[in-house]
Amino acid sequence: MNYLEKLQNVSVLGAAGKMGSGILLLTAVEMADQSLLPENKDKHFVLNAIDISSEALEGLMKYLKTQVTKIAEKKTILLRKLYADRRDLIENFDIIEEYVFDVLSIVRPSTNMEVAYNSNIIFEAIKEDPALKVKIFTQIKNNNKNNPWFFTNTSSIPITNLDRDAELDGKVIGFHFYNPPAVQKLVELIKSENTLPEVEEFAYKYAKNLRKKVVPSNDFAGFIGNGHFMRDALHGISEVQNLCDDNSLAKSIYMVNKVSQEFLVRPMGIFQLVDYVGIDVCHYIMSVMNPYLEKENLHSKLLDAMLNAGIKGGQYSSGAQKDGFLKYEKGRPVAIYDLDLNKYVEISEYKEEADKQLGKLPDSYVPWKATLRMRNKNEVFEKYFADLGQMDTLGAKIAKKYNAKSNEIGKQLVANNVAANQQDVNTVMLTGFFHAYGPINEYLK
Amino acid sequence: MKLRKKVYMTAGYNTISLGTGRKEFHPKKQRPGLEHYIKEAGVAVLEQIGGAKNVDEGVISNFIAARFNKQANLAGFMPYIDEGLKYKPAVRVEGACGSGGMALTTSIKSILSDTADVVLALGVEVQNTYKAIYGADILAQAGWQKKRKDGHAYFFPGQFSDRAGAYYEAYGEDYARKGMAKWFALMIENARLCETAQEFHNKTPNLVDFHLANKPNGRFFVDNLNVFDCSKVSDGASAIAVVSEEGLAKIGVAKKDAVEIISFAQVEDDITKDPENILELSTIKEAVRQALTDAEITVDDIGTIETHDCFTIAGILGVEAIGLAEAGKGAGFVADGNTARDGKIPMNTTGGLVGWGHPTGATGIHQAVTIWEQLTGKAGAAQITLNANKPYGLTVNMGGDDKTVAVIVYKKG
Known part of the structure; x- marks a missing residue:
């Protein structure tokens, strides 16, 4: 050559x-x-x-x-x-x-x-x-x-x-x-x-x-990146469904989005990420992956319903975020779409109550952005997750479960021979998704 | 030059030096233009001297607004300051970064020639109109254009990087870097005391260590300097009144509120020639020699100095050229704290070009304003305690790589 x-x-x-x-x-x-x-x-x-x-x-x-x-x-x-x-x-x-x-x-x-x-x-x-x-x-x-x-x-x-x-x-x-x-x-x-x-x-x-x-x-539908992301998103959606029994849909989405961003110290919440990629694109990727998967069904009725309601997310050619699960003003989420009501409901209406239900972040919490340049990042996360592990609040519970699921998805990608090793999975999430730590971690063991 | 009659400076004023470092600066936000700075500084001086009616002549210094701002014919902005300056004589002078010093010596000569008793000297530059990579082209015009092609992308940092490299080789790199780091630290500390300084908001702790931790990297910048070795890209103006004894009476300012000009030297070297000795700022050395000789004083009689530290290495070489330290000893002299505000000879007491800022065409005048403030006790938080046995002040303003130099000796009026 x-x-x-x-x-x-x-x-x-x-x-x-x-x-x-x-x-x-x-x-x-x-x-x-x-x-x-x-x-x-x-x-x-x-x-x-x-x-x-x-x-x-x-x-x-x-x-x-x-x-x-x-x-x-x-x-x-x-x-x-x-x-x-x-x-x-x-x-x-x-x-x-x-x-x-x-x-x-x-x-x-x-x-x-x-x-x-x-x-x-x-x-x-x-x-x-x-x-x-x-x-x-x-x-x-x-x-x-x-x-x-x-x-x-x-x-x-x-x-x-x-x-x-x-x-x-x-x-x-x-x-x-x-x-x-x-x-x-x-x-x-x-x-x-x-x-x-x-x-x-x-x-x-x-x-x-x-x-x-x-x-x-390796050549499995979705590869490493979407292989992790799509399953991670479906887990977030399932958590929303759990919360929905006692809370409105918009509030439930707010809570899971908050846990996945703040409690898990990620660059954005899972619903914001779905909006960023595009609800239609995520939906499409799942439908492309699905026929190749034997034991799994990557599909979400919530995504179907959002698309039926004509809400797609994604970005304008300027790079600005279009409204999806979340409604954005100057790039910041201000409201969340409630399919039961067919309209966006202001976050301010349920924020206080939802935050109270989730409980506080551990005192050792450091925002995602601040962790990026830290040389002792690993130490910081060890301390943070150790503290989180001790907590029994709703937020901590959802976060612990989420982290375990993310871990499991990562390991499954290696077990199924999509990724050669755990390191590759973590590298993809760290560099492709800007996570501050890899999904396969021992922080909560 | 010895002066055939008494000449004074008074009523100085500096705008802020706007650029990176100032909280109000954002590269994408619209900023004031040349007119704004000229008017602010001009009006501020007129208010202190009884208005435009007292002004006989204007001298405006600017390096290169024709490129930074697509504006020439700057003398035409004198009447823009105040209608009272309409139909009065005005001239624009240019000597690259030494333009301000040239405005001062031009103003002094007007007084000496008896054609004016009160001259408004004003310097201005607005440079943040271009990104640094293009600003470097514009500033490179202070050198010989025929050398531009083979010069560094950042032309002047490249020139002084070569001087720094030669200094490292001759006297030791660690030794030199320590002196340069100390120079940087002193400039930032001084700037923190002066509200108009570009580094006034600087909160970086452990400045010397911070400077030393940033190793020069030629892949991204120049081989022997980091960005903290460089003066700032600045927008700003400075102005001062240059007056005769009669002029002082006319504007109603007491001698104690003015500085007297004891001597000055404005000298040029051939722009097409490389430095004869890369380890020395020879033109500055000669200009200082002339000015001190004419003033009949030695460097030991000077209480405070403003020198042209467009780069930290220029500060160190300036210390040597002025005669404060022998060749190769300047870095140690600075590292030992001799140039600190409470040191043997306080230098650049409001931050100099590295800390206060470097709106090129205004810098020479900013230096004079600082000396006037210090000698008359008007420097506010930046005021130093002057030694009564050392009543003189000195400014050294340079254009290009040691080509256009103005040195002025001052004494409290």
Whole structure:
């Protein structure tokens, strides 16, 4: 495998989407950086940005310009060296402008998939629809004489199935970025049963050049990240159902969301996370995973009902959060949707009572954000969970059960051979989900 | 230069130095522009000197508003301060970061030439209009443009990083870094006593250790300096009245509330040449020599000094160039606390460029205002106790890498 040769013509499918645009940005920058090396000056790089929406591609180009400028501003010291022989580029202003131009010049936006017929690498970040993916892979494979390799960003569909159904003969690999790809350090790498070693080799080199942390996952629907998240979310929903007997739905959601964020010291509560990813997306991922699971039923009537009520969560193109289980004002939750009442109910109406029912946090509680930079993080969590373990409040009880469940899900991923080891599960949750500690822990033993 | 008649400075004023460190600063929030700072500082001086009617001439110093703010012809902002300045003479002077000192020497020369009795000297710079990586380009114009291409992305930090590197090699890195860390710590501590200082809100404990823990890293910045070795990116203005003896009477200010200018030296070195001795600020050394000779005093007669610490290493090299310590001994002199506010020779008593801030075109005037405040007992919380046997003050203002220098000797009026 010649890395550079392969990299010279790449297509990104779904390039204007949330994941696609990040993948396109990182790939364009990698190609430009390679092209600027003295030994590569004679090489020509092409990156096709393919999307069905012409309007979205226009937005993509603006996004690229802004993001590449920021990247260039951060590495101007290096760029001055790369452009040392360009005597006409004197100031940082000149160099940054030239770099942005050079990166954008590699990108060819197009609504025609035919341009992918000349590519060596096809990066796919389209809708999570197995049939659609297979159809497109087949079409490109049949028309492309370069024997292209397919990199799919699926977060849930088994790669072996895509490989088999599209007859790709092992020229495919799961390369699962986390959202947003430009920021998140984690990539889950998933081989099909037949993935060729040279495809894997390229994937590792590419990930390394993008400064991503690779965690290999075995080829089970949902892989490690969604394998944990979807089950973790369903546990949260089941806890809501338990509380619902004595409390309103909105209040119950508030309580579980609070426990999963504060008592478990996570970046956001489980319902906020579902909103962030999108209720529709979570629902869809479960439906994609479900047929591949024999003993389990990943399904939630609550999610069905929310979607029936037309509430989807997710984000606006600006990155702002759309309303889902929670209603947001300036990014902060202010109300919670109550399906029984068909409306959002202000959190202030039940907050005081709910907080009282849950009880106080242990005195040793440290908010999630504050723990991130702590060198003695482990000690802090040992103390915190030891204190939590002693408590008998409703909040502490739900939290302990939640932590045990999260632990169990993690271990199950290893037992089922989805993850190679416990460390990989924890790495995915720490880097892909920004947890402050891994789900497989001994804090409450 | 020896003065053929008495010249005084009085009625000084500083706006805040706005930029990172100040609570009111947010890079994405809209900030006041040049006009705001010019007016605030100008009006504040006019109020102390009986209004615009008493002003004969204006001198405005600014480095490079043409790029930071897309604004030239700054003399035209003098009448904007007060209608009473309309149709009066005004001039803008530029000598990079030494512009402020140039405004002062230009004002002094107007008094000496008998063409004015009261000159309003005002310096201004508004630099937070660009991110640091672009600001570095703009500030690089204080050097020779033909050297820009091969210079560092952060051009001036690169220049002084080279000086620091040479100093490390000659005298030992740990020794030098300790002196630089102490310089930083003293500047922050002094700035905490001055409400207008950019580091006034700084609460970092154990400043020396904090500084030493931040090792220079050339991958992200320059090889031999960390960001705490650097002065601030600042918006601000400073102004002061430069007056003759008659002028003092006209504006109704008593001599005790003014400082007398004893001598000054404004000197230039060839901008196209590299330093002859990278371990020395030779132009500052020469300017100080001239000014002290003309004042007929020695460095031992000076009670407080404001020196141009655009970088901590420039503070250390300044100590040596002024003659407070021999070559290579400056870092130790500072590390031992000699330049502290209660030390042998208090320096930069409101924080200097590292602590108070560095609105480039205003800095030279800010230095004069600080000396005026200290010598006349108007420095408030930052007031130092002056030794009666050392009645003189000194300012050293530098433009570029030791190219444009103004040194002024003051004494209480």
